[in-house]
Amino acid sequence: MAQTYMTETGNDRSGPEHSGSRFRRLLDSWRHDSGIWRRGLVLAAFSVLLALVMLLHAHIPNRIGNIGSLIETFLPWLGIFVPLVLIFAVVRKSATALIAVLLPAVVWVSLFGGLISDKSGAGGDLTVVTHNVNAENPDPAGTARKVAASGADVVALEELTGDALPTYKKAMAETYKYSYTDGTVGLWSKYPLTDNRPVDIKMGWTRALRSTVDTPKGKIAVYVAHLPSVRVKLNAGFTAGQRDNSAEALGIAIRDEPIKKVVLLGDLNGTMNDRALSPVTSQLRSTQGAAGDGFGFSWPAAFPMARIDQIMVRGVEPESSWALQDTGSDHLPVAAKVTL
Secondary structure: OOOOOOOOHHHHHOOHHHHHHHHOOOOHHOOOOOOOOOOOHHHEEEEEEEEEEEHHHHHOOOOOOOHHHHHHHHHHHHHHHHHHHHHHHHHHOOOOHHHOOOOOOOHHHHHHHHHOOOOOOOOOOEEEEEEEEOOOOHHHHHHHHHHHHHOOOOEEEOOOOOOOHHHHHHHHOOOOOOEEEEEOOEEEEEEEEEEEEEEOOOOOOOOEEEEEEEEEOOOEEEEEEOOOOOOOOOOOOOOOHHHHHHHHHHHHHHOOOOOOOOEEEOOOOOOOOOOHHHHHHOOOEEHHHHOOOOOOOEOOOOOEEOEEEEEEEEEEEEEEEEEEOOOOOOOOOOEEEEEE
């Protein structure tokens, strides 16, 4: 004969009522804990410091090791400390730390909350892509085919080597009728390119160029740039002096551009938060900030932590912006659609 096993209501410890009573007991234990406001003062102080760093990052001096620019490069990642502090505050049973952690949480949301939401639209007259293909890329033809398959109308490639350039030209020619390369940068387009010329960014060799793209909706000036790399060294800090000088030279060239519609494509080796890139960022809009669907990190490809590859515009309207899939480079390509 089958047996029926019944659980008494009083012994059922998995229902919502039991969960509620457990929460009430926790609150009661905290309410009668005389040390709840005295514990976690270090955590509270750290929370205030974290909030101040994020809020006042532009005032952190660059005189010593460019520490301000280094922090700004990875500024969004400071938000990771918020849930960590929250967990430690709960473990320590510290009401002071729990209240203090609200400060960096609010600051982070105010700075980066807008990047989390999807601001992309369905329109766009022109799709553009920029990609640092990596000078040591073992499969340049494969990378070129993947970029061309993106459906972009205009493609900028950086870190082109003399040995690999013929391979890129051959692979890209299948999709793009027009091209212009100079030094280690290149531009490919489905529309005619005119007024092609290098842009001097104080490097000693060509790492930036400018071209007029004659689209069906009118002419636009397209700049391709690969600013110098930055390094973090124990004895020198964040070495970005050469990049900063190149950013200033690029900013001057864009300032003097006679065509009103401008698109900048390239690896700027810096984020939009980095004040050292202000000669460029003060004149142009970031497509990711205006029409992205997330942070759009592009480097390093294996675990993207920063968006140092940029698409910026002036006189045109960003509709959407995103990062493409891995192509075999150490960077991810980034793309955008714009309305002319």
